[in-house]
């Protein structure tokens with residue numbers, strides 16, 4: 498039986514920090530953004546502490562853990578440094594993402610199948626500490642089965658390929674990407690995994706993904722922070738919330 502309940506919105510605030518760090522200033526403050534997101538109806542805040550600290554910093558994570566009343570989804574690479582930070586903070590959720598220093602953003606899903614043993618050992622202490630462990634992966638059956646075997650409770654499906662195909666007007670590819678996401682969200686749900694999705698979502702692309710009944714949460718950042726320049730952050734988030742609810746109805 499698919500989930501089809503209220504879809505949660507996780508607002509990713511990384512790019513508030515990107516703007517701040519571009520000038521080495523103290524503003525704009527990601528924690529202020531998180532508070533506004535919370536007031537605008539976000540169900541959670543997502544922040545990615547990258548190994549190179551190019552946007553979110555350790556101090557931002559400290560501040561978020563202190564300030565938030567909604568759950569923090571802490572995105573991180575599967576390194577021992579990040580594991581220690583997560584174990585110190587014990588956020589509500591930890592999302593394991595692949596990380597390459599030269600990439601502009603998280604370009605693909607995590608390769609779980611080839612690293613099953615290492616990842617199983619890596620996530621065990623996080624689970625024991627009470628964090629919900631999520632794995633950011635492509636809509637690929639092999640990777641989903643591996644995520645399930647290693648004991649992840651959640652998978653987040655990478656929607657970047659679908660969003661790129663939409664932006665490029667490649668209808669055939671867009672349809673293929675959407676079909677894979679639809680089928681794999683149902684497959685993951687059938688294994689008992691909680692299904693999230695995100696990356697590159699905009700007002701134009703959120704609808705079809707929000708309509709998948711198995712998806713419980715969307716994590717959206719870059720577009721919302723950009724849209725905030727024109728509408729303000731609260732209204733930009735409220736409009737995303739409205740589109741998600743409309744797609745689900």
Ligand code: PXP
Nearest residue numbers: 603633695696697716717718719
């Ligand atoms: N989900 C995950 C796992 C991500 O790594 C990111 C980007 O950091 C997002 C969602 C949000 O993507 P975007 O900023 O493109 O909305």
